[in-house]
Amino acid sequence: MRGMRYHPTDIENSVLRCHKNVCECAVFTWTNLLVVVVELDGKESEALDLVPLVTNVVLEEHYLIVGVVVMVDPGVIPINSKGEKQRMHLRDGFLADQLDPIYVAYNM
Template sequence: MESGKILPGVKVIIANTETKGPLGDSHLGEIWVSSPHNATGYYTVYGEEALHADHFSTKLSFGDTQTVWARTGYLGFLRRTELTDACGERHDALYVVGSLDETLELRGMRYHPIDIETSVIRSHKSIAECAVFTWTNLLVVVVELGGSEQEALDLVALVTNVVLEEHYLIVGVVVVVDPGVMPINSRGEKQRMHLRDGFLADQLDPIYVAYNM
């Protein structure tokens, strides 16, 4: 779904994460923003200003090399539309895919957690929430069970099949947990790395765990 309208005075561009060059319409890359409200740095817990030129003051490697951009750390793409705003200007739709730090590298390919998680959630009405991450080159799928615990075993085969059919990936571990186990931050974002830490520390108190190793 479209993430929202780009406000007047705000410029957004999609940049290649490796070359730092601009990408075209509907191409996936890192979202860069330029506006009068951009920050120049941030303060650490020690009260010292930490400037990160590569994030708060970066420029494209070619094309418009004069504009100063802030890197958001999120992957997304722009799609040009025929819609116009109140000023008669064409409205570009911005789509946010997810955090750049949470992309999964499996079999030499890049996968986005939200794509796999959406497939899993849609596969059964008893799956209330889902999060995925990697562990020793294995794909781990954690699902919150919204139904009875008797359904936990049935979900394992269902989750494994839907990920294989839609994403051509073999699930290494399926973890079925109670609702509310998934850590969520104040912005409503899933904290997949915190969930991974809890899994490795055996702190999730799962209903059922299936290993396909």
């Protein structure tokens, strides 16, 4: 993004630390936007409150603006048999509107 290289795991680790109810997350790009998918282990009503926490931690620690935050239930982020996140499958599901999100925030 913006001519810089970012490791998804660095951004994901920052998001995981931002709140106790974030149980998993994954990031990918869509056009020029950074998309953060967050698995929420808590009340669905907390989803809206977590969006600013997610966007702020990414901005403060990585100097990146989040384009889309997608809050989902636990288990939505695909994991392969080796325990690795399958970000491209997640991206495909996002683009096909198959994630069944709790909440989606666009910052475009």
